[in-house]
Amino acid sequence: MAAKLTLGPILFHWDADAKRDFYARIADESPIDTVYLGEVVCSKRTPFFDSHLPEVVERLERGGKTVVFSSLTEVVLNRERKMTTDLCVAGDHNIEINNAAGLIATKGRPHRIGPMMNVYNEETMVHLAGHGANHFSLPPELPGTVVELMAQRARPLDVAIEVQAFGRVPLAISARCFHARAHRRSKDECQFVCGEDPDGLTLTTLENERFLVINGVQTLSHGYLNLAAEIEDLLARGVTHVRLMPHRTDMVAVSTIFADRLAGRSTGAEAMSRLAAFGIGPFINGFWHGIAGHQYHDARGPVAA
Amino acid sequence: MLRAAVDAGADAVYCGFQNATNARNFTGLNFTSEELHSSVAYAHAHGAKVLLALNSFASAGRFPLWKEAADCGARIGVDAFIVADIGVAACIAHHHPHCRLHLSVQAGASSPEAINFYCCEFGIRRAVLPRILTIPEIRQLKAEIPCEIETFVFGNHGLMVEGRCSLTNYAVGISTNMDGACSPPSKVRYDRDSAGAVIASLGSHVIDRFAPDEQAGYPTICKGRYCTAARPEPFYAFEEPISLNLMEMLPALAAVGVDALKIEGRQRSRAYVGNVVGGFRKAIDAVAAGRAPDLIDLLALTEGQKQTQGAFMTKKWR
Known part of the structure; x- marks a missing residue:
């Protein structure tokens, strides 16, 4: 079976029209197989898009996409608990769980496990598969050698293994909103200032290194993960689904480049040179190679991003 | 260090092996199995318990290290294991069903639903709560879970969800998890x-x-x-270098049903451990006897010489 191309949930606070237009293009023009929807970062953002979801789902399904709903990463407040439980008890759609708060409600029913669920080893995978998990998006910090061991165990369990291959990498989550803090506000008075930075707000070090990106309560890499040159390696190690994370760049074009790679229609060098023209980056891939995540490892050895 | 804590009146002391199986894998900090053996004997002779931290995440291919650490701890007779990894929890629950399991803050369980999952699956007896909950939130949570709860009272004031942070690995290629x-x-x-x-x-x-x-x-x-x-x-951009100190809030923590109070000590000096543990011991005993705690000055020991009651008082900091 050929590996499938997926689109992870939008991590950033785009306004409703931008999201609708984005998904309309994805539905109609992209070669993506599966689209993950839903707010996974900040529960305060959900009201803005909830009413548009049915229309977006319909459009994506009409375009032949499988739709999966992703649950919140951090679940503390009562409204976050309710969001998670409501999503998990409704049995009429695919769900991806990103917090253990969703595991009891889905026990015994098919579901997916998201990248924030800390599935680092086969024993954890086997345990969750016994509860109905049939698809694992692994933590982005796992090196390819570990992913390979996980995929070997996944095969007899008949569960899928998904790995992020494009986009800024989620590195940490907090109860505090760093976006609000940067604007001298509290989370309760944030006025959704995170919406001003559709790909996140860059933090530079005191020596002007562009180091990290903040997105509300989340911290991401400044560099864009790009495993376009490693696609053969991903497939050889048993990855079944390749995930692209949404950014404001031309994601239809990005997904086409990755689809070409998965189908063997282009080389890693060709894909990298096409992606280099997008004006995003720097590109990073250190985690996959077992080195510092901010680095880019190529044939000449590790290169600082 | 363990002895300093026991001597100063700690009821239980966390420790770990000198490898990746615990979340404080630093040179000179942890125990060999022989050291653990003699430390457990010392603690038990003085009426204290030893809790073995196996609270990092075992990446595929390295799982036997965590399994061996658990087997060793069980052989030596530690009083509980503290875990975060679902696979490690499952392994201990299966192989050592009579051992107590505590849920580490590294598991990132910050809701009743999440804690209940670990309780149902692995018979978790105590959950260490993240440092982001207010006192009313702790009271509500305690009412909805079947296990004991433990809260941090002194040490780092961490606001990242623990066990969900790969910043160090991104920066230098060594993974916290x-x-x-x-x-x-x-x-x-x-x-x-x-x-x-x-x-x-x-x-x-x-x-x-x-x-x-x-x-x-x-x-x-x-x-x-x-x-x-x-x-x-x-x-x-994330937080000030500030220490958590909840000594003044001990009566409130007791009132909402907190079963154990945690002091961070494993990357600290012997004098620090003795002073902080001794101070909290006196304060806790005073609260238990219905007296106002004598608030000793721990400011000099805190990071950056500033201290906070953190999340526990108010949600404003979020």
Whole structure:
């Protein structure tokens, strides 16, 4: 079976029209197989898009996409608990769980496990598969050698293994909103200032290194993960689904480049040179190679991003 | 260190092996199996318990290290294992069903639903709560779960969800979750610039710069100063270097049903452990006897010489 191309949930606070237009293009023009929807970062953002979801789902399904709903990463407040439980008890759609708060409600029913669920080893995978998990998006910090061991165990369990291959990498989550803090506000008075930075707000070090990106309560890499040159390696190690994370760049074009790679229609060098023209980056891939995540490892050895 | 804590009146002491199986994998900090054996004997002889931290995440291919650590702990007779990894929890629940299991803060379980999952699956007897809950939230949570709860009362004031942070691995290639080390000393560097300021770096990344008259702090990524377009002057983008101190809140914590109070001690000096544990011992005994706790001054021991009641009082900091 050929590996499938997926689109992870939008991590950033785009306004409703931008999201609708984005998904309309994805539905109609992209070669993506599966689209993950839903707010996974900040529960305060959900009201803005909830009413548009049915229309977006319909459009994506009409375009032949499988739709999966992703649950919140951090679940503390009562409204976050309710969001998670409501999503998990409704049995009429695919769900991806990103917090253990969703595991009891889905026990015994098919579901997916998201990248924030800390599935680092086969024993954890086997345990969750016994509860109905049939698809694992692994933590982005796992090196390819570990992913390979996980995929070997996944095969007899008949569960899928998904790995992020494009986009800024989620590195940490907090109860505090760093976006609000940067604007001298509290989370309760944030006025959704995170919406001003559709790909996140860059933090530079005191020596002007562009180091990290903040997105509300989340911290991401400044560099864009790009495993376009490693696609053969991903497939050889048993990855079944390749995930692209949404950014404001031309994601239809990005997904086409990755689809070409998965189908063997282009080389890693060709894909990298096409992606280099997008004006995003720097590109990073250190985690996959077992080195510092901010680095880019190529044939000449590790290169600082 | 364990003896210092026991001697100062700790009811239980956490410890770990000298490897990646615990979240404080630092040189000189942890135990060999022989040391653990004699420490358990010492603690038990003095009426204290020893809790073995196996609270990092076992990456595929390295699982036997966690399994062996659990087997060794069970053989020696530790009083509980503290775990975060579902696979490790399942393994201990299966192979050592009579051992107590505690849920580490590294599991990131911050709701009744999440804690109940671990209780149902593995018979977790106590959950260590994240440092982000207010007292009313703790009261509500306690009412909805079947296990004991433990809260941090003194030490780091961490606001990142623990067990969900790969900042160190991004910066220097050592994973907090898989290798058990956040900002490892081997990657820390202090340089002095021409103006006499101290520049603290982690790997190739400058985390903070301290003026000649400022006390230089340890370069932990989430405690560093950075700039953004929104705020071009250097600021603590994540949190100030500040210590959590809940001594004044002990009566409130007791009232909402907190079963155990946790003091961070494993990266500290013997004197620090003795002073902080001794101070809290007296305060707890006073509260238990219905007296107002005698608030000893722990300020000098705190990081950056500032302290906070953190999340526990109010949600405003979020």
